[in-house]
Amino acid sequence: MKTIAPALEVITNSYGSSFTYAKHAEKTNSKAHLWHYHPEIELVYINGGAGKRQIGSHVSYYTNGSLLLIGANLPHCGFTNEQTGNTTETVVHIKPEFLGSDFLAAPEMRKIQNILNQAKGGIAFGGETKKRLGNRIEMMENEPPFQRLMTLLSVLDELESAEDYTILNADGFSLELQTQDNDRINVVFNFVKDHFQESISIDEVSSLVSMTTPSFCRYFKKISNKTFTEFVNEYRLVHASKLLAEQPMSINEVCYESGFNNFSHFSKSFKQYTGKSASQYRHEHKIIIS
DSSP states (O other): OOOOOOEEOOOOOOTTSSSEEEEEETTTTOOTTOEEEOSSEEEEEEESOOEEEEETTEEEEEOSOEEEEEOTTOOEEOOOOTTTOOSEEEEEEEOTTTTOHHHHTSGGGHHHHHHHHHGGGOEEEOHHHHHHHHHHHHHGGGSOHHHHHHHHHHHHHHHHHOSSEEEOSOTTOOSOSOHHHHHHHHHHHHHHHHHTTSOOOHHHHHHHTTOOHHHHHHHHHHHHSSOHHHHHHHHHHHHHHHHHHHOOOOHHHHHHHTTOSOHHHHHHHHHHHHSSOHHHHHHHTGGGOO
């Protein structure tokens, strides 16, 4: 069976700048299906809309936009497509030492260096931070190069002080691993992304990465801090959340379209994962359904 590793995305700095800044209108940055990575740290602000986030071993569904900081070489899918409904998507790419290692070692840069280190697991910011700093990130579009740099440093500094944030992957999770580990986990993530609606056998996945089933189970838990079964179920539940919010289909159809073959199990798992029943979740998010 053919498997596809995440693509290395080559990023070039914006003209006259030490980093890359790009602002996309609506769905013009449609990369939701692309599993990719790059050595640059990524700061992305999605203005409005709702969609799926897959960053490393983390998968979730966002609403009312998203503000993310993604570490170097941490594989992820794109966040917007024609169904997302976002107004804009602004993406900033910076190399880990984009201003030089000596500059980042300065005492005044301590908070920025700290937030860049925390980004190795991926960070999602919420509430007031998302709105306030997201607006400033968008305003960088019309700033001259020096002011744009000052704004970026200010945003990173304030992100480090934010209290409304979530680290998306387990402490220490990063695909800055041995090449063999990198290849293995990439194969697994791609397989789940492409086959979560089907029955997935742990034995089959183990064989894809040339490991015995017990060894694979221990390996996956060590890398992601969750069992493979938990990861697959989370992926399915997030897809179900997306369907409930975006598609006018029955909850029974959502269950089977998300890869569950037992409605009772789906209902129980969904409530444990979201704290709400599928019908409650749909009611709260019905404004998203067109």
